[in-house]
Amino acid sequence: MNRLFIAKDKDPLRMTLDLLDRMNPLEGRNRDIKIGIKPNLVCASPASEGATTHPEIVEGIILYLLDNGFRNIKIIEGSWVGDSTKRAFKVCGYEDISKRYGVPLIDLKDDGYIAKTYKGIEISICKTVFDLDYLINVPLIKGHCQTKITCALKNLKGIIPDREKRRFHTLGLHKPIAYLNAVIKQDLIIADCICPDPYFEEGGRPAKLNRIAAGYDPVLMDCYAAKTLGYEPDDIKYIGLARDEGVGNYINADTEFIYIYDHSSDENELRIVQKEKKYLRLIDEADACSACYSNLASAMEKLNEMGLTDSFADQICIGQAYRGYKGYLGIGNCTSCFEKYLPGCPPDVDSIIKFLAELTD
Ligand code: SF4
Known part of the structure; x- marks a missing residue:
């Protein structure tokens, strides 16, 4: 768990396939399991704008799964309040992927929900998620104007109904994000850091960082995301809260960073320097x-x-x-x-x- 795999290059599909080949994340799993892929399609804007997950990464995941005999795959998402997931599927290139590989697109805004209670807080979560055996989270490492960053932990907000998204804000956002992650476990994370917007979650100011990070621990991944975007993990309240709920661990002296290409290492690591606004x-x-x-x-x-x-x-x-x-x-x-x-x-x-x-x- 205490490992992050990092690919630095310019071809997201190839990088994804190489990361998955190196990680072999589904070793020993039954080929009939139901797999959900959850990208970040917060709004209907192409990945080049820095807000949404590159479709090539999701395509790489699907190719890897099909190649390894896993056929029961869905792409699931619910865009943010005020935008249409179906429009995002189309504009972001996911309709094409769906047709090409016969993988259904599930708009979670059309889904029913199941209410779960965690530490006295009731959280409504879309039904589809409970029917999955394996959840692959494909967030972006990008900025967020309220929580400073968003990555693996906050991307799960797309699996709750719009009404609940609004309510999360009335609960202060940080605690419900941590609690949601305590209820729903993500099995694999492939984080898109190709050209994210380091400041705003709706994109428009993409910064070329040309990397993809993969791992199993959403807290560890979010610590890496925070550092990449110019923050310390403790600057982002929900990361610490999620760690306290046992969701995962901070980067520590034993954390292994595995750079899968010879030419990429953490030397000259590109990091964003945050500007005061x-x-x-x-x-x-x-x-x-x-x-x-x-x-x-x-x-x-x-x-x-x-x-x-x-x-x-x-x-x-x-x-x-x-x-x-x-x-x-x-x-x-x-x-x-x-x-x-x-x-x-x-x-x-x-x-x-x-x-x-x-x-x-
Ligand atoms: S803050 Fe109020 S006006 Fe704005 S999107 Fe939410 S509910 Fe609507």
Whole structure:
């Protein structure tokens, strides 16, 4: 468990096949097991934008499984609140893979759910997940404007219904992510770090890192993701909480990093240096959904580039905790009792830019 396999190169399909050949993760397993592959298709944008899992990686996993006699495979995903998983399957190249290899695409937004209770917190989880024998998580190592990073642990948020995604935010996000991972075990992780956006989960600022990391422990993988993106594991609260729940372990002196190509090692390891984003201090967030907050943060970045954020005197409120409260400036339907607010659930980036820019006129 205390091992990470890393491939650094430019061909995601070949890298995935080489990683799996080296790891041999399904050795001794019955060929009839039901396997679910869970990419990160948070929104409908191609992998080159830095938000979604490269389809070539999922294709590599399918080729490996078929080659080794595993035929009972599904691709499962539920995009974030406000986007369509079916549109993401199409735009991100997964419809093509599905047709080519006869692997069904399961939109978890259409699924029923089963409620599980962990330490007094009830969590609704999509039914399909309980029918799997083996879960392959294929997250991205990328930035997230609320939790700083997202990788293996947070990618499981795609297996809960939209209603539950919203509720996770009202519970502070970190604890429910850790608890969800205590309930649902992932068997294998192949993390896409080809060209992730180091700052925003919806992409748009891809950074070429040209690597894929694989392993079995989501806490270990997230520690690696944090370090790659310029943080320490303790900077990301849910990683420590997941470790405390026994989900996995931090990187330690015994952790083995196995670089599968001769030419790749940890020498000259490329890491992101995080930039301070002062304009984010203007946002007063309380239990905001990821899509809503992320759209506002992206809009603020653009307004900052336009030189407009310095003229804002008011805090911009966003999030479910503002429902029914009076205030001055808000974004999203949850702030409908505010004096000035932009409707939408979530409002898109362009509407937010237009709304806030007009306020500075
Ligand atoms: S308006 Fe409220 S419920 Fe809708 S996406 Fe934004 S924070 Fe979530």
